[in-house]
Amino acid sequence: xxxxxxxxxxxxxxxxxxxxxxxxxxxxxxxxxxxxxxxxxxxxxxxxxxxxxxxxxxxxxxxxxxxxxxxxxxxxxxxxxxxxxxxxxxxxxxxxxxxxxxxxxxxxxxxxxxxxxxxxxxxxxxxxxxxxxxxxxxxxxxxxxxxxxxxxxxxxxxxxxxxxxxxxxxxxxxxxxxxxxxxxxxxxxxxxxxxxxxxxxxxxxxxxxxxxxxxxxxxxxxxxxxxxxxxxxxxxxxxxxxxxxxxxxxxxxxxxxxxxxxxxxxxxxxxxxxxxxxxxxxxxxxxx
Amino acid sequence: xxxxxxxxxxxxxxxxxxxxxxxxxxxxxxxxxxxxxxxxxxxxxxxxxxxxxxxxxxxxxxxxxxxxxxxxxxxxxxxxxxxxxxxxxxxxxxxxxxxxxxxxxxxxxxxxxxxxxxxxxxxxxxxxxxxxxxxxxxxxxxxxxxxxxxxxxxxxxxxxxxxxxxxxxxxxxxxxxxxxxxxxxxxxxxxxxxxxxxxxxxxxxxxxxxxxxxxxxxxxxxxxxxxxxxxxxxxxxxxxxxxxxxxxxxxxxxxxxxxxxxxxxxxxxxxxxxxxxxxxxxxxxxxxxxxxxxxxxxxxxxxxxx
Numbered sequence: 001x002x003x004x005x006x007x008x009x010x011x012x013x014x015x016x017x018x019x020x021x022x023x024x025x026x027x028x029x030x031x032x033x034x035x036x037x038x039x040x041x042x043x044x045x046x047x048x049x050x051x052x053x054x055x056x057x058x059x060x061x062x063x064x065x066x067x068x069x070x071x072x073x074x075x076x077x078x079x080x081x082x083x084x085x086x087x088x089x090x091x092x093x094x095x096x097x098x099x100x101x102x103x104x105x106x107x108x109x110x111x112x113x114x115x116x117x118x119x120x121x122x123x124x125x126x127x128x129x130x131x132x133x134x135x136x137x138x139x140x141x142x143x144x145x146x147x148x149x150x151x152x153x154x155x156x157x158x159x160x161x162x163x164x165x166x167x168x169x170x171x172x173x174x175x176x177x178x179x180x181x182x183x184x185x186x187x188x189x190x191x192x193x194x195x196x197x198x199x200x201x202x203x204x205x206x207x208x209x210x211x212x213x214x215x216x217x218x219x220x221x222x223x224x225x226x227x228x229x230x231x232x233x234x235x236x237x238x239x240x241x242x243x244x245x246x247x248x249x250x251x252x253x254x255x256x257x258x259x260x261x262x263x264x265x266x267x268x269x270x271x272x273x274x275x276x277x278x279x280x281x282x283x284x285x286x287x288x
Numbered sequence: 289x290x291x292x293x294x295x296x297x298x299x300x301x302x303x304x305x306x307x308x309x310x311x312x313x314x315x316x317x318x319x320x321x322x323x324x325x326x327x328x329x330x331x332x333x334x335x336x337x338x339x340x341x342x343x344x345x346x347x348x349x350x351x352x353x354x355x356x357x358x359x360x361x362x363x364x365x366x367x368x369x370x371x372x373x374x375x376x377x378x379x380x381x382x383x384x385x386x387x388x389x390x391x392x393x394x395x396x397x398x399x400x401x402x403x404x405x406x407x408x409x410x411x412x413x414x415x416x417x418x419x420x421x422x423x424x425x426x427x428x429x430x431x432x433x434x435x436x437x438x439x440x441x442x443x444x445x446x447x448x449x450x451x452x453x454x455x456x457x458x459x460x461x462x463x464x465x466x467x468x469x470x471x472x473x474x475x476x477x478x479x480x481x482x483x484x485x486x487x488x489x490x491x492x493x494x495x496x497x498x499x500x501x502x503x504x505x506x507x508x509x510x511x512x513x514x515x516x517x518x519x520x521x522x523x524x525x526x527x528x529x530x531x532x533x534x535x536x537x538x539x540x541x542x543x544x545x546x547x548x549x550x551x552x553x554x555x556x557x558x559x560x561x562x563x564x565x566x567x568x569x570x571x572x573x574x575x576x577x578x579x580x581x582x583x584x585x586x587x588x589x590x591x592x593x594x
Contacts, residue, residue, distance in 0.1 A: 224440055224531075
């Protein structure tokens with residue numbers, strides 16, 4: 001759509017600017033402030049330069065949390081994206097099945113995140129949970145509170161349970177927008193199921209898949225509540241992702257300097273990812 | 289095997305005769321084959337979504353199941369159905385102020401937040417969808433970064449910011465803090481919906497002598513009412529599901545249900561039944577309205593970009 005150039009539009013944006021500025025810029029400035037200062041208590045601060053950044057960037061604690069989080073994000077992407085596409089391809093296109101599928105599949109997306117944690121906490125417990133009991137009955141040593149592998153599997157399966165529907169719904173939205181004529185042409189040419197997917201459905205889902213990948217990557221990169229409720233970051237620190245580590249440092253131990261420096265590094269990573277997201281989005285909008 | 293030969297036969301027909309001059313029999317043949325294929329596909333394709341839905345519902349079912357059991361039954365035995373269904377767990381929540389006030393607190397700040405977010409996002413989204421202005425793209429991007437910002441980064445600064453204003457443990461503090469990610473979300477979703485409304489409508493209204501506020505309220509808002517509904521729903525949802533910031537900013541008076549739930553450990557151990565019942569009650573608001581937004585869920589989660 002052609003837009004007219006009008007700087008008075010700034011007045012319409014002003015409330016948003018003030019409100020988000022208040023809740024984003026001021027806190028960020030506080031963080032920047034702490035990240036370059038040190039204190040011996042009593043609210044007396046002195047300049048510490050970039051030493052906190054050096055400390056955080058060189059600490060194995062940060063590296064481990066970062067690597068853990070990246071492995072987690074890539075794992076859930078590798079599972080959720082193909083699974084989501086597969087389910088979306090097999091969803092009904094018309095009839096009573098459509099609303100039923102949409103409503104039931106969207107249900108996990110709307111559950112409060114700590115309740116998602118609670119659900120899996122009770123579901124997986126060996127003494128009272130359906131999953132834990134069943135696995136124990138099958139002779140599998142499964143206890144997410146003591147076994148790191150079990151904790152990881154639980155957190156990954158929980159995320160797949162929680163968010164695969166988002167991929168499904170996005171892909172489904174892309175699929176229903178394909179006109180019937182495309183499929184008819186493919187039928188006439190005798191295209192195989194795979195070629196229909198590769199040359200018709202996948203190109204049409206390209207845009208929604210990109211959104212799905214970016215959203216899932218970013219949201220899993222800042223995951224906090226669900227693993228916090230289920231494992232609390234443990235056993236040990238095997239499921240301590242970046243956000244959990246940061247909250248431990250900032251609110252648990254009140255290590256303001258390192259926590260602030262870590263916040264800034266974390267935020268810069270997110271900023272870079274947001275920029276990729278935005279560029280992809282606006283490029284698509286322009287082509288539309 | 290049969291369909292294979294049919295297929296190759298049809299390909300020969302298609303190649304030898306041009307598409308426009310195809311014999312009706314070949315067309316019928318193609319149609320019949322298509323229907324047969326549809327039938328074959330339909331026979332098995334329902335299995336995939338069904339299995340997936342079972343996988344989704346199983347943990348929820350277990351929670352609901354637990355919420356109707358007594359603690360003795362939860363810990364003592366293992367049964368797929370409650371043997372002596374009881375409403376005790378729900379009664380505890382509805383009679384104990386520390387439980388039900390959690391729901392009231394949550395609802396108060398969520399409603400406050402939704403109202404603020406949609407109200408300020410409406411004019412901004414209109415500006416982004418209709419006008420170009422100095423720095424518009426940078427501003428739009430900056431909004432996005434706030435939606436993507438990890439709440440963990442903001443938890444401690446929020447704590448200090450709101451305590452310096454004396455707002456700790458108030459509903460408005462949580463409502464304002466949640467604006468950080470909900471206002472950008474609302475702006476993006478509403479912008480997506482508004483861009484679908486043709487610009488000619490605005491121009492016609494201005495020619496007819498409408499002033500901007502009157503046009504906006506009388507004509508434009510009714511046109512995008514579904515968009516407003518979807519934006520409000522998502523603001524409600526994201527404020528409702530958030531735990532970290534809400535927990536950090538409250539202590540007793542405005543404590544949300546999410547935070548109450550994380551501390552159900554009492555002297556006699558964990559009260560599993562009540563915890564399960566509380567969980568079930570938090571799912572209900574989403575489950576109630578999900579039907580109305582079913583066609584917009586993908587759009588809302590993707591920031592209005594599908």
